[in-house]
Amino acid sequence: MNIALLIILAFLLLSIFLGIRSSKGKDMDLEQWTVGGRGFGAIFVFLLMAGEIYTTFSFLGGSGWAYGKGAPALYVLIYITLSYVLSYWLLPEIWRYAKENKLMSQSDFFVSKYKSPSLGILAALVGVVSMIPVIVVQLKGLGIIVSEASYGAISMSEAVWMGAISLTIYVMISGIHGSVWTAVIKDIMMVAIIGFLGIYLPIHYFGGFQPMFEAVDAAKPGFLKFPDQGLSVSWFISTVILLVFGFYMWPQVFSAVYSARSGKVFRKNAIISPLYTLMLLFVFFVGFTAILKVPGLVGADADLSLLRLSIETFDPWFIGIIGGAGLLTALVPGSMLLMSVATLLAKNVYKEFAPDVSDRHIVRLAKFLVPIIALIAVYFTLNGGETMSALILMGYSLITQLFPSLLLSLKRNNPINKFGAIAGIITGLAIVICITLSQSTIGTLFPSLPQAAKDLNVGIIALAVNFIVMITVSIAFRKHAVQLEPKSVNDI
Amino acid sequence: MKIIYILTLVPFIGILGFLPFVNPYVLGMPFNMFWMAMWVVLTSAILGIMYKLDPRNRE
Numbered sequence: 001m002n003i004a005l006l007i008i009l010a011f012l013l014l015s016i017f018l019g020i021r022s023s024k025g026k027d028m029d030l031e032q033w034t035v036g037g038r039g040f041g042a043i044f045v046f047l048l049m050a051g052e053i054y055t056t057f058s059f060l061g062g063s064g065w066a067y068g069k070g071a072p073a074l075y076v077l078i079y080i081t082l083s084y085v086l087s088y089w090l091l092p093e094i095w096r097y098a099k100e101n102k103l104m105s106q107s108d109f110f111v112s113k114y115k116s117p118s119l120g121i122l123a124a125l126v127g128v129v130s131m132i133p134v135i136v137v138q139l140k141g142l143g144i145i146v147s148e149a150s151y152g153a154i155s156m157s158e159a160v161w162m163g164a165i166s167l168t169i170y171v172m173i174s175g176i177h178g179s180v181w182t183a184v185i186k187d188i189m190m191v192a193i194i195g196f197l198g199i200y201l202p203i204h205y206f207g208g209f210q211p212m213f214e215a216v217d218a219a220k221p222g223f224l225k226f227p228d229q230g231l232s233v234s235w236f237i238s239t240v241i242l243l244v245f246g247f248y249m250w251p252q253v254f255s256a257v258y259s260a261r262s263g264k265v266f267r268k269n270a271i272i273s274p275l276y277t278l279m280l281l282f283v284f285f286v287g288f289t290a291i292l293k294v295p296g297l298v299g300a301d302a303d304l305s306l307l308r309l310s311i312e313t314f315d316p317w318f319i320g321i322i323g324g325a326g327l328l329t330a331l332v333p334g335s336m337l338l339m340s341v342a343t344l345l346a347k348n349v350y351k352e353f354a355p356d357v358s359d360r361h362i363v364r365l366a367k368f369l370v371p372i373i374a375l376i377a378v379y380f381t382l383n384g385g386e387t388m389s390a391l392i393l394m395g396y397s398l399i400t401q402l403f404p405s406l407l408l409s410l411k412r413n414n415p416i417n418k419f420g421a422i423a424g425i426i427t428g429l430a431i432v433i434c435i436t437l438s439q440s441t442i443g444t445l446f447p448s449l450p451q452a453a454k455d456l457n458v459g460i461i462a463l464a465v466n467f468i469v470m471i472t473v474s475i476a477f478r479k480h481a482v483q484l485e486p487k488s489v490n491d492i
Numbered sequence: 493m494k495i496i497y498i499l500t501l502v503p504f505i506g507i508l509g510f511l512p513f514v515n516p517y518v519l520g521m522p523f524n525m526f527w528m529a530m531w532v533v534l535t536s537a538i539l540g541i542m543y544k545l546d547p548r549n550r551e
Binding site: 071074077078081082084085088089092208209210213214217224225226233236237240241264267268270271272273274275277278281284 | 500503504507508511512515517519520521522524525528529531532533535536538539540542543546548549
């Protein structure tokens with residue numbers, strides 16, 4: 001075992017220790033394990049939310065997309081920034097309603113708003129299906145970090161298994177309190193390392209930022225602009241809008257919203273949070289530097305660019321530090337995701353069919369489900385060849401289908417009923433899944449459309465159809481909707 | 493509250509609406525990248541102004 005791997009192992013042990021320490025002395029009932037007893041102040045909520053920005057995706061996938069696609073990678077910077085503008089209005093409303101009704105999950109929100117347990121189950125299943133690709137991204141990141149830091153001694157598949165086992169142990173032990181404390185260390189380390197790499201590498205290899213960009217532009221003309229077709233300006237705008245709508249639809253983000261002490265926290269956090277995303281520029285700088293220094297990484301291998309360039313530049317002990325920080329960027333969001341999927345399945349799907357089981361039983365079931373979900377994610381990690389960015393975009397296209405019915409439920413007189421909400425979500429999902437599986441784009445489906453329309457993100461089309469179906473079905477079933485659905489699916 | 497609603501739209505128009513027109517190097521970055529980084533900072537400032545003007549922040 002080399003020094004780099006030893007340092008990464010030390011980081012793993014430290015985060016597990018923090019998880020054990022932070023959960024000590026707390027009765028880990030369902031509310032403590034998932035929403036931290038609803039007692040987090042502005043700083044902790046900020047760290048939990050900001051932890052969602054610095055995942056393995058932004059660390060390795062962001063530099064990978066800058067390396068492989070050029071200017072279109074900037075969508076990461078913009079969608080996160082504009083999501084905070086939406087959060088100013090959206091999150092306090094969600095928090096207030098959740099607090100008044102003592103809700104614990106996103107699924108509870110839909111059940112309560114639409115008086116429909118079946119819509120709650122659907123929302124939970126959409127969350128589970130959407131989060132699997134994102135868990136795959138974290139495992140892929142862990143695999144890349146461990147296998148690259150071992151200088152080839154550990155294969156990618158062995159590294160993915162090691163990552164999955166580490167992640168499972170971490171989640172079982174810590175719950176949300178462990179995630180918060182590890183998030184503090186992770187964010188400090190990420191800011192320091194990304195800042196250092198993003199400034200040092202362009203200066204070391206090119207003498208500065210502008211000479212680096214000029215060299216890239218000379219080697220690959222047009223790479224630093226949005227192309228006229230494909231990942232064009234219209235792709236960028238439609239993708240950013242889709243991702244802004246989806247940013248707060250993730251079930252684990254909902255849980256973080258519930259954990260706040262007051263609704264004002266979100267409006268305050270929205271001010272400073274966009275500045276936090278500026279660090280992503282340095283991630284892109286590393287990717288652009290790698291284009292000329294570690295050429296030849298194609299397809300999903302572009303995600304290796306940050307670590308490959310670092311290995312060419314630094315000693316093994318520093319690779320260990322970078323790998324350790326990278327490990328934390330996978331552990332924190334990965335643990336939140338695994339915990340959310342397990343809780344959704346246990347509380348919002350299983351409990352609907354067995355309403356008499358105790359909360360203690362649900363916590364046990366959720367913890368039992370964690371390794372099973374991790375195994376499913378390992379399967380997809382080892383059998384898929386997508387880039388991290390493609391996986392994230394697929395997850396977003398799915399989860400954003402919850403947005404129209406959630407948004408309209410916040411209106412005082414919601415014009416949508418449960419029939420419309422369910423029909424809209426299912427239609428949107430069906431479109432995304434069909435187009436993803438057939439690997440179509442708007443352009444291949446409708447070749448006669450103008451180029452700007454052909455480049456639109458398919459998720460935004462699914463969202464538009466979802467909205468139309470939701471309105472139409474709600475109007476058609478207006479009379480049926482006055483009869484409220486029973487409280488449990490067993491009563492149907 | 494009307495001014496806050498208008499301010500909400502400004503970052504969307506500034507970033508997405510102007511993108512076709514902004515696609516010189518500034519601070520070492522290509523112009524399109526600088527434009528977006530500048531709007532990240534401006535968005536933060538706009539949200540700060542919204543917070544100050546919003547009577548709910550005296551829920």
